[in-house]
Amino acid sequence: MSFLSNFKKLFKFGSDEAQVKQKGQWNKHIRKDIDPQQFWEIIGEIGEGAFGAVYKARNKETNEYAALKQVEIKSEEDLEDFAVEINILAECPHQNIVGLHEAFFFDSKLWMFIEFCGGGALDSIMVDLERPLTEPMIRYVAHEMCVGLAFLHEHKVIHRDIKAGNVLVTLDGDVKLADFGVSAKNTKTHQRRDTFIGTPY
8 A cells, every 4th residue: 555545544634636736745845866965064973863864964055054864765655754744844934843954855865954953852961961950941941842832733733752852952042843753734723633653651
C-alpha cells in the first residue's frame, strides 16, 4: 500500500482530490537536484537524530549558522513523508518555532537546514546544570512553549512529540519548539486523531 493510502487510512484526511492537491504542495519547499554544498559548508556533526545525523552548517554567503538534518531517502514516498515536517516549518513561522532556512533533495538525501539554537535542547541543558530548572525557569519555558503551541493549533498543526529533547534554546534565551517529524496538519477545524505516536514515557 502506498504512503498516501496509509496516510489517508491512519489520519483520515479528506477526499482523494484533497490528497492529490496536498501532494502537490508537499514538495514546493524542497529544491531538487541542486547540491546544497554550493551554498552551505558543513562544519561538523553535533548530534544524532531519529532518522540520521545532525550537523552544524554555515551559509557561505551570509555566514549564518544552521542545523542540518540529513536523511537517506529510498523512494519518492519517503520524500513526501519527511516533507510534512518541511511544510509545517515553512508555513508556520513564529518566534517560538524553529525556522527553516531551506531544504534540498540531492544525492538520494534530504537536506534540511534549520535554525541553529546554540543553547541546545532543554534535556541537555538540565544534564549540564546537574540540577532541575528553577521554578522561574520552568514558568518561562512553559509559557514560551504554550505560545508556540497555540500558534500551531491556530494553523491546525499538532506536534505530537512534546518533550524536553524537542525544546531548543538560543544563546539569547529564546525557546523554540523543534522536531516536527511525527507532526500532522488537520484539514478541518474539528478533527480527531485516533493514532498514538511520539515518545513513550
